Amino acid sequence: MTGLPLSFVLLSLLLVIAAHGHATPKSKLPSLPSKIVQEIQSYQPIADQIIKYSLTGLGQNQSYDRLSVFTDKFGGRLSGTKNLEDSIDYMLDALQKDGLDNVHGEVVNVTHWERNTEYATLLEPRVKDIAISGLGSSVGTGADGITADVIVVRSFDDLDAHASDVSGKIVVFNQKYVSYPATAGYRVIGASKASKYGAVATLIRSVTPQSIYSPHTGIQDYVGNVKKIPTACITVEDAEFFDRIQSRGEPIRIKLYMGAVNYDMSLSRNTVAEIKGSVFPKQTVLVSGHLDSWDVGEGAMDDGGGAFISWQALSIIRSLGLKPKRTVRLVMWTDEEAGGVGSQQYYQKHRDEANNISILFESDEGVFTPYGMLFTGSPKAKAVMAQIGKLLQAVNSSEVYDNGGGTDVQWWRKDGVPTASIANHSEKYFWFHHSNGDTMTVLDPVEMNMCSAVWAVYAYVLADMDELLPRD
């Protein structure tokens, strides 16, 4: 996170609200000219062809199978590591072999943090191993670790109220899970808040609604000039355990060891491939997910699934011999997990293309059973999206809701470029997110077939329509 302001991270987090919250109610849409309605309706045979290809044809289970091979080979793909770069090389080769155009990597500077050995041991009131997951960008403890008494707080207000008791202690945050965007702030700035009062380390309740003693990692940030103290997540179970012990007036003492190291920024690549537009090659529809992941788990759900249905969208269009007028561009982002590092540099480099981008799609909130599209753009554009949605009645994904797009496409919003993401049944997403539970076991080939079809139909139709998606 070096060099990135905190607001950057928080903004990214808050943007996730829409996609993970309840889908917003549909607003009344302006009616479209009948010419456009008819134009979109004329794509029904192609949409049906895409759906058939993806659900029962040659594309059946292809995105799931490709992702299985990929995650089984590489596992977690942490930014800054050789493993991530090897996986990018693999992808560039795979995209080339899949017959896509203009396959290349675009170099970006990324964060490089490594976890190394880490553990915590409860020493009082009894000896017990405590599962932890060090947080991205956290400093290590030094070779001797940190042994200190613990104070448990339940909120930032609670921390402030006990400010004078914090110095020299390990602060445990036992905040309730409300929702990811409402709760993740404890993970992001908990260490900074506690450090201000002299804490020597923080252990933060994992940000999840369901635990089987499973710690979750994620990015954190040192705000301003606070002393950098080690910080990790613990399980929901242990946070509640410590809270109970403290409430009985018993002392709690923990030894924390974290071998975490922050290295200099290093080089990585956004992975790009295209289907070149047949009429307006400079105009694009961008579909995306991120290829990097945390080092725990396999990065199958977050965001292998999103990256691979995005590849699949292009793969389907190419396999069916479709030639859209505009270019369909796939970007598999790098270093999303530090707050959208790869996508931010992509934006900086490509910003002058803003007027030529019809829409940016991002899938980073699960590839479970889809039910529609989340969209950010003008009412007129939303009406076009809703009309395209009608092509997807066969996969029950016709609805269009507000607030689409996530961390990696957020940059383009201020330039007025429409963004979208898949509305899918991601209710269990945060059970596995950033944990060892993020594996292929979470994913389902049939659900990925459906997501791929939705992605491909929207991408193709928007790339082939006479006009760019309107912005007014």
Place this chain on the structure above:
Amino acid sequence: MTGLPLSFVLLSLLLVIAAHGHATPKSKLPSLPSKIVQEIQSYQPIADQIIKYSLTGLGQNQSYDRLSVFTDKFGGRLSGTKNLEDSIDYMLDALQKDGLDNVHGEVVNVTHWERNTEYATLLEPRVKDIAISGLGSSVGTGADGITADVIVVRSFDDLDAHASDVSGKIVVFNQKYVSYPATAGYRVIGASKASKYGAVATLIRSVTPQSIYSPHTGIQDYVGNVKKIPTACITVEDAEFFDRIQSRGEPIRIKLYMGAVNYDMSLSRNTVAEIKGSVFPKQTVLVSGHLDSWDVGEGAMDDGGGAFISWQALSIIRSLGLKPKRTVRLVMWTDEEAGGVGSQQYYQKHRDEANNISILFESDEGVFTPYGMLFTGSPKAKAVMAQIGKLLQAVNSSEVYDNGGGTDVQWWRKDGVPTASIANHSEKYFWFHHSNGDTMTVLDPVEMNMCSAVWAVYAYVLADMDELLPRD
């Protein structure tokens, strides 16, 4: 498990079917003499008093709070360990302080297995830590561990079909989860089956319908004269991962280290307390749960909850000054986890009391929201149980289903003694069972209040009625 035949363990497992499966449909019950109906109806004010005391009175949250203090203090309580014996001393003291009668421990011989350090590392096709949970009674690997190629099988039939490929290998069982009793056999005898074909170790998919990369332990048994090979459970995720790798023809190689040791049988105690019967002190109603647990997790759900609502039943009766005609006896069993070792010896010692025991209650399948009672006994006895159930309409727990009682009270069935257990919403029980996820976080004080009330009403009414529960 030394000395215990396998059939013993399997029988225990199969008996769990009833409680965890769908409750069986109600059969037509014989009608009761109106005298008995009226007798039972006359207990409605006392039942209401018990329910009020437990849900909103002085007993509110008491079983949950007592269990919190207990599990926070002792954590996992593995048979054969000093920690279990310390926790039994604590309980004897607590029961005494609670004013119960005849508080004592009854010595039994128990198994003594210890896990010690254990780990597995995938070496090929890539290096990865593999979470394991060694199985109770498994031998260790020796100081050098075992490094071997892996073969994955999906069933015992699949193992037999590949018998000639097994020698010298680590066998991974990737059996589907059907239900606990239908699937747990892989954990119990997987090592023996594979050892017969020359396997050097077994790694068995954890027996659970839901995983967040969570390995589950449990008892296993070496059948007959097979060579004893180390055996552990792995996660659902890794079992599926290995299966996929093998299906692609790639070699899998693992290093397994287990420091497990089987010690000689050692001494433990069943923990007993009573409310002495005012008229027929030698006649008893027995309520029970087990105090021992696995060393992983805290043994909060399995079976702290069952043991502590059983204590609570006596605690409520005593606190309300109720004087049942018969003795209500609490037994907190020891060494249930090796297949009911403590309860079997209790049966052998107390068998001559069979005709004086009205019923044995056992809670070992969760203390979630109750909805009735599971019962094994004659139709006439079931009719009595159903009539008592009507006293519990205020907590929606009036229904009586077939097949009650579990591992620890099964011994008494062949003598015709009725057995029962709580029908409760235990749908998530096996998510946490025998894993680090078995903590207080799983439990809910309100649910435990309701279970305690159900337990106390049945125990008190059956102990106070004019007649023992009929057996014909």
